[in-house]
Structures are given as C-alpha cells and as structure tokens.
Amino acid sequence: MIYFDNAATSYPKPKEVGQAMLYFLEKIGASPGRSGHRLSIEAGRILYQTRESLAELFNADDPLRIIFTLNVTEALNLALKGLLQPGDQVITSTMEHNSVMRPLRELEKRGVEVKVVSCSPEGLLDSQNIEKSIRKNTRLIVLNHGSNVIGTLLPIAEVGEIARKHNILFLVDTAQTAGCYSLDIKKDNIDLLAFTGHKALFGPPGTGGLVLGERTDIKKLKPLKVGGTGSRSEWEEQPDFLPDIYESGTPNTVGLSGLNEGVRFVLRKGIEKIYQHELELTQKLIEGLKEIPGVIVYGEDQVKDRVAVISFNIKDKLPSEVGLRLDEECNIMSRVGLHCSPATHKTIGTFPTGTIRFSMSWFNTFEEVDQTILAVRNIARYV
Amino acid sequence: MKENYSVVIFYSTSAAIRAENLTKKANLKIKLIPVPRHLSSDCGICLRFNNEDKPKIEKILQDGKVEYENIYKI
Numbered sequence: 001m002i003y004f005d006n007a008a009t010s011y012p013k014p015k016e017v018g019q020a021m022l023y024f025l026e027k028i029g030a031s032p033g034r035s036g037h038r039l040s041i042e043a044g045r046i047l048y049q050t051r052e053s054l055a056e057l058f059n060a061d062d063p064l065r066i067i068f069t070l071n072v073t074e075a076l077n078l079a080l081k082g083l084l085q086p087g088d089q090v091i092t093s094t095m096e097h098n099s100v101m102r103p104l105r106e107l108e109k110r111g112v113e114v115k116v117v118s119c120s121p122e123g124l125l126d127s128q129n130i131e132k133s134i135r136k137n138t139r140l141i142v143l144n145h146g147s148n149v150i151g152t153l154l155p156i157a158e159v160g161e162i163a164r165k166h167n168i169l170f171l172v173d174t175a176q177t178a179g180c181y182s183l184d185i186k187k188d189n190i191d192l193l194a195f196t197g198h199k200a201l202f203g204p205p206g207t208g209g210l211v212l213g214e215r216t217d218i219k220k221l222k223p224l225k226v227g228g229t230g231s232r233s234e235w236e237e238q239p240d241f242l243p244d245i246y247e248s249g250t251p252n253t254v255g256l257s258g259l260n261e262g263v264r265f266v267l268r269k270g271i272e273k274i275y276q277h278e279l280e281l282t283q284k285l286i287e288g289l290k291e292i293p294g295v296i297v298y299g300e301d302q303v304k305d306r307v308a309v310i311s312f313n314i315k316d317k318l319p320s321e322v323g324l325r326l327d328e329e330c331n332i333m334s335r336v337g338l339h340c341s342p343a344t345h346k347t348i349g350t351f352p353t354g355t356i357r358f359s360m361s362w363f364n365t366f367e368e369v370d371q372t373i374l375a376v377r378n379i380a381r382y383v
Numbered sequence: 384m385k386e387n388y389s390v391v392i393f394y395s396t397s398a399a400i401r402a403e404n405l406t407k408k409a410n411l412k413i414k415l416i417p418v419p420r421h422l423s424s425d426c427g428i429c430l431r432f433n434n435e436d437k438p439k440i441e442k443i444l445q446d447g448k449v450e451y452e453n454i455y456k457i
Contacts, residue, residue, distance in 0.1 A: 033396030036417020036428045048400040064397050231395045231427055241450065244395045
C-alpha cells in the first residue's frame with residue numbers, strides 16, 4: 001500500500017507517538033492541573049514538555065504562549081473570531097482553505113470587511129498587492145503558508161514585515177508546513193501561528209494549537225470557549241492569564257503526549273533533512289507525471305521551495321474515477337476533489353471538478369514514487 | 384530535625400511546572416505539592432522549597448519570568 005494522503009493526515013507515525021499515548025493511558029491517566037496528586041502533576045508535566053518542544057520548533061520564547069486546540073481549524077477560529085470586530089477589515093488571499101474562508105464569511109455577515117487578494121494561476125502571491133489593500137481599519141492579515149492543493153508557498157516573512165510596518169497583526173495557517181518546512185515565529189514576523197498536530201508534526205488527530213507572538217495582546221483576543229481550568233476555582237469568571245484563559249475543559253492529554261513525541265522526532269531528524277527528502281520525492285514525482293501524455297500538473301513549473309503536495313488531472317477523466325482506480329487497482333491512497341479549498345481551485349482553474357492530489361511525508365520512498373508514476377501511466381494509457 | 388518549608392503559589396499549573404523545571408535545573412530541593420487548604424481555595428499545585436533557598440527561588444522565578452501569586456511559610 002502506498003499512502004500519498006499525508007496532507008490530510010500523516011501516516012504512518014513514528015513508533016514513539018503511539019508508545020507515548022499508550023504509556024499515558026496505562027501509567028498516568030489523570031487530569032492535568034486539576035488535582036494535586038502525583039499522577040495529575042505528571043500529566044501537567046507532559047503537557048508542559050509538549051509546549052516546550054513546540055516552542056523549540058517554532059523558536060517561540062515562552063512555552064506558555066502556546067495554546068492547545070483540537071486542530072488548526074479551531075486555532076484559526078479562535079484567532080479570527082477572537083480578534084475581529086464589526087468594522088474591522090481583514091486581508092487574505094485566494095489560496096486559503098475553508099478553515100479560514102468559512103470563519104471569515106461568517107464574520108463578514110457580522111460586519112467585518114473581508115478583502116481577498118488574488119494570486120496567480122500558479123498560486124503565487126505578490127505581497128505588494130497585500131500592501132495596496134491596507135486601509136485605516138485593517139486589523140489583521142491571514143495567509144495560508146503552504147497550499148494544501150498545489151504545495152506552493154506564500155511569502156509570509158515579506159507579508160509579516162508589511163504587517164509590522166502598518167501595525168497590523170499577522171496570522172499564519174501552517175497546516176501544511178509545520179514539521180516539514182522551516183518556521184520561525186520571529187524571523188517570519190508571525191504574530192499568531194496556527195498549527196495542527198496530525199499532519200507533518202506526526203501527532204494524532206485531535207491535537208493542534210495557536211502560538212502567540214509578542215505583539216499579540218491577550219486582552220484583545222477573546223477566548224472561543226470558557227469553562228473549568230483547574231485554576232482560580234473560587235471565581236466564576238474566566239481566568240485572564242495564559243494559557244488557561246484559552247484552555248477550558250480537560251485537554252486531550254493522550255493526544256498531546258503523542259504530539260510531543262512527533263515533534264521530538266521532527267527535531268531529532270531536523271527540518272532541513274525532512275524538507276530535502278520531501279522535495280526530492282516531489283521533484284521526481286512531478287517530473288514523472290509531466291512526461292505522461294494527457295497528464296496536467298498544476299502549480300509552478302520550477303520545482304523548488306515548496307511542500308510535498310501535488311495536484312494533477314488526466315485529460316478527459318474525472319478525478320473521482322482516477323482516485324478510485326488508484327485505490328482499488330493500484331493500492332495508492334490519494335485525495336480527489338476540491339480539498340476543502342474552492343478558492344484555490346478557482347485560482348488555478350480547476351473549479352468545480354477539482355484535481356487528484358498526492359501528498360507525501362518523510363516516510364515515503366523513491367520506490368513508491370516510481371510505482372505511482374507507473375500506475376498513473378497505466379490509467380492514462382487509454383485516454 | 385524538622386525542615387522549614389515555604390511554598391510558591393502560582394496562578395496556573397503550567398507556571399508551577401515551569402518553575403519546577405527551572406528550579407530543578409538549578410539543583411534546588413523542591414517538590415510540587417497540592418496547595419495547602421488554608422492558603423487558597425484553589426485546586427492547583429504549588430512549589431515547596433526549603434526556607435533558606437528563598438532568595439535563589441525568587442531570582443529564578445524573576446529571571447525565568449514566571450508569574451506567581453505569593454510565597455508563604457508553611
């Protein structure tokens with residue numbers, strides 16, 4: 001079996017991830033931050049270690065400015081709904097996932113102005129177009145770092161600098177880059193970094209978070225939910241300190257203990273090494289696919305500086321039909337359709353049919369790429 | 384001989400665990416314990432240390448930017 005659907009959820013995971021989760025269930029079990037006994041304290045330590053690992057990965061100074069959420073969607077909802085008020089303008093791009101577009105369209109109905117800046121059909125953004133869209137009431141810029149459809153990158157460090165210059169906050173959706181592409185909350189000028197645990201960070205589903213940069217004032221970021229935190233129990237008001245203000249209810253300790261091991265794995269391997277491996281796989285796959293008559297690969301012509309997400313179509317064949325044949329006849333797992341990103345497919349000209357997507361991880365091999373090229377060649381043969 | 388202890392009370396459990404990390408690195412004899420009932424109605428934990436280490440503890444918390452509510456002798 002060849003698993004090329006890592007942009008949805010990475011599989012397999014490093015073995016330490018499952019081991020840590022089982023260890024937590026069998027040996028620790030307890031709620032962190034609730035009781036004072038040793039198992040509860042140990043649970044709290046594991047959560048803290050997970051924050052420290054993530055802080056190391058993203059070069060964040062303060063582990064307590066990392067807020068855990070269910071996934072990147074929840075982190076983006078927290079940031080967007082917590083920051084934006086009626087009358088504010090928010091700038092985004094046509095490369096966004098629905099995890100950004102849907103909260104923005106909802107906020108639009110409540111009086112937030114949404115400005116969507118166009119990208120080229122190759123998925124590239126000219127950061128000057130962002131700057132030109134800035135108004136007096138612009139409060140936030142939000143961008144998808146790596147495209148979940150065609151793997152191209154948006155120039156976040158450049159846009160972050162523009163945001164700084166105009167005293168606007170900058171939120172980045174790192175769903176496709178955290179764990180496989182170098183990210184530095186300081187160098188990339190990020191004020192709010194939303195990540196998910198279950199993709200390139202190799203954690204289980206149900207883990208993710210929001211990292212707050214120094215410029216983000218928590219007094220201006222409303223929590224998405226309030227409730228029990230284990231702290232300040234005498235109060236019926238939500239605590240006003242980090243991370244408790246944003247973390248109500250018992251957290252996903254089992255999942256986060258796994259995420260910690262996933263992040264440690266990435267740190268041990270090194271982002272640069274992971275990135276190089278994925279880039280070489282991507283280059284080989286794109287070159288191979290492009291040689292097949294009737295196959296159209298979307299995105300930039302040059303294969304450099306991107307993540308391992310590839311979209312293509314076979315002339316006169318529906319993506320769903322190709323996906324089914326890849327699965328049933330070739331044992332290759334892909335994802336077909338619109339990938340929750342209608343805006344991106346409109347940008348690259350594949351709306352509403354969509355594409356077939358292959359997405360790879362550290363665990364994929366060159367042999368798998370060869371086999372996949374051969375499989376697509378066979379399916380495309382009788383066009 | 385009876386040891387003389389104090390405790391640092393924190394706003395959040397995460398801060399207490401951070402303080403534990405920092406003080407352990409400094410080789411101080413500390414322990415996270417439940418907050419004594421008479422000090423706070425909170426359900427969290429606090430950092431217990433030997434009274435003589437108070438200046439060192441205060442410096443570590445300050446340098447590490449760990450926010451805390453107060454220090455009490457117990």
